[in-house]
Amino acid sequence: MSYEEPLHIVRGEGQYLFDADGRRYLDAINNIQHVGHCHPKVVEAAQRQYEKLNTNTRYLDEVIVNFAKDLASTLPDGLEVCFFTNSGSEANDLALRIMRTYTQSKETIVLDVAYHGNLSSLIEISPYKHNGPGGTGAPVFVHTIPMPDSFRGKYRGSNTGDQYAGEVQKSIENIEKMGKKVSGFIAESVMGCGGQLILPDGFLKTSHKLVNESGGLCIADEVQIGIGRMGSHYWGFETNEVVPDIVTMGKSIGNGHPVAAVVTTHEIAEVFHNGMEYFNSIGGNPVSCAVGQAVLNVVKEEELQKNANDVGKYLLDKLKHIQKNHGLIGDVRGRGLFIGVELVKDRDTLEPAAKEADQVINLMKEAGILISTDGPDHNVLKIKPPIIFTRENADELVFNLNSIFDQLS
Numbered sequence: 570m571s572y573e574e575p576l577h578i579v580r581g582e583g584q585y586l587f588d589a590d591g592r593r594y595l596d597a598i599n600n601i602q603h604v605g606h607c608h609p610k611v612v613e614a615a616q617r618q619y620e621k622l623n624t625n626t627r628y629l630d631e632v633i634v635n636f637a638k639d640l641a642s643t644l645p646d647g648l649e650v651c652f653f654t655n656s657g658s659e660a661n662d663l664a665l666r667i668m669r670t671y672t673q674s675k676e677t678i679v680l681d682v683a684y685h686g687n688l689s690s691l692i693e694i695s696p697y698k699h700n701g702p703g704g705t706g707a708p709v710f711v712h713t714i715p716m717p718d719s720f721r722g723k724y725r726g727s728n729t730g731d732q733y734a735g736e737v738q739k740s741i742e743n744i745e746k747m748g749k750k751v752s753g754f755i756a757e758s759v760m761g762c763g764g765q766l767i768l769p770d771g772f773l774k775t776s777h778k779l780v781n782e783s784g785g786l787c788i789a790d791e792v793q794i795g796i797g798r799m800g801s802h803y804w805g806f807e808t809n810e811v812v813p814d815i816v817t818m819g820k821s822i823g824n825g826h827p828v829a830a831v832v833t834t835h836e837i838a839e840v841f842h843n844g845m846e847y848f849n850s851i852g853g854n855p856v857s858c859a860v861g862q863a864v865l866n867v868v869k870e871e872e873l874q875k876n877a878n879d880v881g882k883y884l885l886d887k888l889k890h891i892q893k894n895h896g897l898i899g900d901v902r903g904r905g906l907f908i909g910v911e912l913v914k915d916r917d918t919l920e921p922a923a924k925e926a927d928q929v930i931n932l933m934k935e936a937g938i939l940i941s942t943d944g945p946d947h948n949v950l951k952i953k954p955p956i957i958f959t960r961e962n963a964d965e966l967v968f969n970l971n972s973i974f975d976q977l978s
């Protein structure tokens with residue numbers, strides 16, 4: 570449960586949630602409800618398709634094929650074979666299966682503190698979980714590089730991209746020294762569980778090049794950040810100027826309905842097409858695809874990528890402005906409407922202020938605004954609202970945050 574006193578939410582509308590007592594909360598955390606809670610066009614699309622037909626991908630179906638085509642049209646040329654699943658976890662598991670079949674290897678390079686899903690195969694590649702409470706560490710075929718954090722990580726300051734990419738190079742060399750082949754590399758282009766962490770310039774570009782040159786594939790996990798949230802670009806990987814071999818998406822593409830996808834190239838899909846087959850009883854059913862299609866349409870019709878860009882920049886500037894008055898705010902970072910505010914006890918030692926971060930989110934809840942914390946030390950305030958968030962919403966958020974920081978100091 571989130572918060573010291575859990576919330577009992579009974580209704581959602583747009584960027585607002587309402588509890589059982591009728592109290593309204595500004596939702597600045599639920600990125601899954603991408604185009605807003607209960608968007609009428611999404612609800613209508615689901616209902617209309619439910620009334621007509623809900624089978625699965627065994628049959629020819631325009632709704633499924635058109636959604637796949639529209640999804641592929643948002644991606645760089647070549648990424649055009651689409652597999653549907655029910656969740657981001659299933660999408661990442663399938664991406665691993667495709668990658669391992671193509672490369673005939675399991676040796677996978679991951680970022681420290683990354684989270685890629687709840688399935689056993691994903692706990693194995695998610696240091697956030699296998700190195701966290703209850704975890705039993707990484708299996709031998711998982712190679713973890715330090716989290717590319719230029720603020721408090723192994724390499725700090727500007728221009729750390731090459732240093733962190735050097736860690737990828739070291740992993741490749743280690744794999745090859747063991748007489749094994751690299752299977753691939755998986756990363757989010759802005760790390761969610763890592764604490765809304767923007768990767769240093771050049772890191773992803775160099776890492777992809779090194780991995781591809783070694784014969785491995787690169788997976789972009791867009792489950793948290795895709796579909797316009799970044800503002801400047803539709804997909805997170807585009808902000809890093811890379812073209813992945815496999816893209817996984819989920820959460821927001823269904824606005825809360827279970828639909829997710831893996832998209833790859835014909836060449837890779839052909840190798841995967843080895844007779845074993847991929848079958849999913851419910852993944853990609855016509856109702857899920859109708860919902861996904863409605864979400865894509867709404868993002869386009871309501872120009873929500875542009876909104877994420879405008880409101881995201883406005884919010885980031887305002888947060889940077891209040892940072893000047895509060896020593897507790899160590900770093901403010903973000904892209905579009907995916908923003909992190911990292912709290913530290915001291916700007917010189919950078920000691921994480923986790924207790925304070927927890928206090929802040931609980932006081933924000935009391936003020937009627939929902940945000941959360943994350944990062945390896947739980948000291949980063951996460952802000953990732955539905956991308957219909959307005960400038961007025963941003964004003965309300967920053968006004969309250971500022972008052973709470975005043976109160977704490």
Ligand SMILES: Cc1ncc(COP(=O)(O)O)c(C=O)c1O
Nearest residue numbers: 656657658684685686792793819
């Ligand atoms: C980056 C990332 N990948 C994958 C997943 C797994 O998605 P799901 O919970 O829909 O299975 C998550 C969920 O939090 C995520 O943040």
